[in-house]
Amino acid sequence: MIKYLYLDDEEITTIKPYRDMVVEHSKELHIDVEHPAAFQNNSALITRLKGYQGLILDWRLDEISSKTDKKKADFRAATLAQEIRTRETEKKIHPLPIVVWSQESKLKRSYQGDFTSYDLFNFVYKKEEIVDNPNIVHDQLLSLALGYKFIDKFKSAKKKFDLSDLLKAKDSYVDIRVQEYFNSTARTVHEIARFIIQDLLHRPGLMIDELRLASRLGIDKDASKDWTKVLDLIAKYKYLGPFGEAWERWWAYGVEKEWWLPTSDQDSPISILNAKERVEIIKKKTGLRNLIMAEPIKPKYHTRFYTICEYTGKPLDPIDGVIISEKEPQPWQERRYISLDTALERRGEYDPHPTELERLKNIRRTRG
């Protein structure tokens, strides 16, 4: 059983429903709720956390007094998390994931401008998102705690470790620069965890998620009855390292080179073929019949799918895309895209990359 401690200064009747939604029917995850004022003294919290594998914090902890002793906490999530991370380095407490659960409006006011605290947390969940997808939050909390445990155990067992062992993958799947990152200094469990989540799982490149996988194979996964059979065929290339339970990923090299080339009997990479050709070959070579070719977002878009439109989640040939503005990619990371039309209509939360603005202006002009 994985146990999280959840600190929130709101009334228990307001916050308990979020907790209940997430742990409902769960045999694996348990969450205790407390008012933060009970832990004015940090060392009381450190002692208390010994029995937990994870911590959930509201972003603001210092606004509402506790019902029982009428006290307010005098700290916020960022200060508390900083303290815990320091104690972790001093080995006063075992490493554990810290996530934020907060209302979107409160986050907007304070967290989003506070870049210094981004590194402290593993994840920030808006309470609105928890309501929409309590099962996903459940799986992620569980996976975070398991991942921390695994990395901690792995790290203490070996002074110098091979990243491919930690990630449970072949050496050749892991970019040499990623290897270097781990060679250079002694990283803390929290740093390793953050690197895996932020730089390997969340940014496509070495690994791809299911939407990108379907895009590269040219398959409409929701319309294809045999999609799960395709997943079985490539199960070997699935990511099995820390956090893989909740963040399903596949090693791109494994699927595109080690599986596709011999399976298809083709010399050339899958990306050179259009979706129709890809699906025809997959059907012929695997004998799976119920596979439907993915359609492009707009009829005039191309179908050499390789990525997805981040806004619609639909397959996209990068030629019809616009790269988005985000932290500059590392050499092993791919750019992420939105479709040209999403960019022209300025929909969604993604902004076009500054180098795309001139092109968009031109296209707008020619389209009138």
Next chain:
Amino acid sequence: MSPRKDNSSAIRAKIASGLGNLAQLLNKEKIVRDVSPLYKAAEMCRNNAPAKGIWGYDVEPLIFRDLGEIKVFQNKFDTSNATITFSMTVKGKCEPSEDEDPLTTLGMQIIMSGEYEDDTDLKPAFSAWHLDRHNSESESAFLHPLYHLSFGGMHLESQLDKKNTPVILADTPRIVHLPMDAILGIDFVLTNFWQTSALGFRNEGAYVNLLAESQRNLWKPYFDTLHGFWQANAHALSWSPIEIIPQLANNL
């Protein structure tokens, strides 16, 4: 004879670092939308041996933008927002002797995507070229120069709506062309689709070194062999000039 030391992995690493350097240069110049295909090619080359003593990599869709002002001969084609997509699969020998073909496989394709303005609508318009190393084991009805550049071909065909496109698509003529790797291939794209004035970085030392190395490795043996065709010892050439250019008349 004592067995020679196998330098293959060092050579793969060297080719990989050249690709990485090219990626950095192109990233700085901002004419490629996403340089990650080159980094991926570099890792593929570094970590994987296609066969003993062979190096190889794939460059998967590398998208160039902000092309120069290209002359298009029909005014309904709009290339102002056109892009070029470059893809390549290449394999070669890690330690070829001076007089043999250093490459074993080559497929390079360049697709230009623009728009065609008909009376009512903007339609996607394409053009495509591909450079192949002819696979001499496969039988073909036509003469194939070993390295040949053709217009169109299967890669263009698959992109088109077959009813509405007023272009004759045939993978001819097969124009004799020099062998390429990603560095030479990308330079071919740059020098054909951008004005020289936009390509100042081609004179920078790092770029010149990359080009010189690839040309020395791929072009020198090619020209040496062709040159040898008219020399006294032509029969002793280990790389046959007739393989390179099957049209060469052999009356020696």
